[in-house]
Amino acid sequence: MKARLMQGNEACAEGALAAGVRFFGGYPITPSTEIAEQMAKELPKVGGTFIQMEDEIGGMAVILGASLGGKKVLTATSGPGFSLKQELIGYAAIAEIPAVIVNVQRVGPSTGQPTSPSQGDIMQIRWGTHGDHPMIALAPWTVREAFDVAVMAVNYAERFRTPVIIAMDEVVGHMREKVVLPEANEIEIYPRRKPTATRAEGYQPFTPAEDLVPNVANFGDGYHIHVTGLIHDETGFPSGNAQLTKECTDRWHQKIARVQDEITHYDEFFMDDAEFVVLAYGGTARSAYAGVEAAREKGIKVGMLRLMTIWPFADKIVKKAAAKAKAILVPEMNYGQLVHEVERAAAGQTQVISLPKYNTEIFEPSEICEAIETMAKEASK
Amino acid sequence: MRTYEKFFRMNRLPHIWCPGCGNGIVMKAIVQAIEKAGLDQDKTVIVSGIGCSSRASGYMNFDTLHTAHGRAIPFATGIKLANPELNVIVITGDGDATAIGGNHFIHGARRNIDLTVVLFNNNIYGMTGGQASPLTPHGKKATTAPYGTVDRAFDPCQLAQAAGATFVARSTTFHVPQTVDAIVQGIGNKGFSLIETITQCPIAYGRKNKLGDAANMLKWMSEHAAPLAAYNKLSDEQKAEKFPIGVLYKGAAPEYSAEYAKLIKQAMEGKK
């Protein structure tokens, strides 16, 4: 395919379409609106449906309904809208409804700085809805990866029947790059799971398959299933049973935990001889990479870990890096959020240094290079 | 076996509702209307919100969806648009539809999307023990309005009509055949249909307002409901004592899922 100049948001929409998304519901909000606009234009051309809802709660509800109706679904939003979606993100988790939610992060809380980049929702993405639930979140750092992450998010949502969050930030969402997208036949697509038995053969919609994920029938397929946000047994009907409540909670977590290694995506740069490590994600990773290169030129043995999978957190990878590194620097466009996870995973093996930035400006590579130099100097004292 | 019993999940009954509750009457009316309208059981979806009334979906033998408080209409909208051949019926309470879900309710009506919404109006939040709802009549008592509500109540039928619904009817649990008939007509309307059913809640509403038991509450309905034609002939003073029932409004407007299907057809043919 020929190279195209495109924006991160556009690539994200294209990726979702390529992965088979045929339904989008949402409410406009900067800096995510281009995704809705793109879907409004492209979906009908491939027989899909776009609907602009009355608010983000409606946007979340309408995609969950459409998903139960058999469509692969997407919504996109930013901070304030992401907050509104939280109750129903939990609904998708408990009722095991595949859905992908893009959050193009901007500075908050509240209306904050609506057009400025941020990574301030990283913890809300993990814990925003109430109650215990697993979470998958992926953060692209290039326009091309916004496409790939969208394909992957749709596939994971379908395969694990769970909400998946694309943790974009304004930097990647609005950045334009020249990209070559894969051909349709190069893209792997996970199809909607289907019941493998009839009702007469004893099919129950929430009986977990071997991979702990249930093969829930689509509405209209004649199975007469019941779906609820109450804790339910394999029949789909609510139960107040204490043991069942525990087992359900365990299974939701285990269905993701068992594939954690497989779904932990990351890049390592200059790690072979690295004495120091910079851990970054999303738009910040771009500045971090340039900063690391600059520090290398100054003779500092610094490597970089770039996380694409934010949740579940890359405990093993970070732990391994921490065992060798003299210190880990964590630049983030927030007051310091993911750094606490890095500290937890490093488990005291090394020093973890937070480099937060929350003044609406993105990191300059030079700032990161300076922080690396300071880190190296402190360590040699 | 009565013919409509196949539309119930008999193994899920008896229901959880209080003795004398009107919810069962409306639920049965819906099922009888589905039978009368001849809907395909496999192609009919029941979507409910949260509340005593919204528990009805679990007893009904279709694909059923018990959503979150106030959100039945947007979930139902997604189902209908994902698969327009499905008949989608929404069950909702007065709080569910007009308080937390009020915005979705008017926008569903505005789009005139083909949903049949049956609003179980018991004038109170039943499930949470009797707090005031936007349909609690002014001055009536609730646990959160111990001195009587200061709020004024909505008329959900006028609200739906003004917002763009193309079929609006009101009935009561006393007027069962009329309720069934109104739902049949609502199902027949290709567009957004509202059937408000005045439903007794003797426990959380009746007791608090000294309205007597379920039988007394039904008697009150029979004495205060007036078929629309008769209601229209009353003086303003007489009207204040009554409320109209029957089909209150029928309109014609393009239906959302059909309109969108046209748009898809055009887009796929490459027209702008």
Ligand SMILES: Cc1ncc(C[n+]2csc(CCOP(=O)(O)OP(=O)(O)O)c2C)c(N)n1
């Ligand atoms: C977001 C949210 N807020 C509040 C509640 C608590 N709640 C459950 S049902 C209900 C009111 C139900 O009243 P109504 O819709 O009139 O139905 P009824 O129980 O009377 O049939 C409330 C407030 C909830 N479940 N979710």
Ligand code: SF4
């Ligand atoms: S509280 Fe009222 S509405 Fe709820 S089940 Fe009891 S009688 Fe019915």
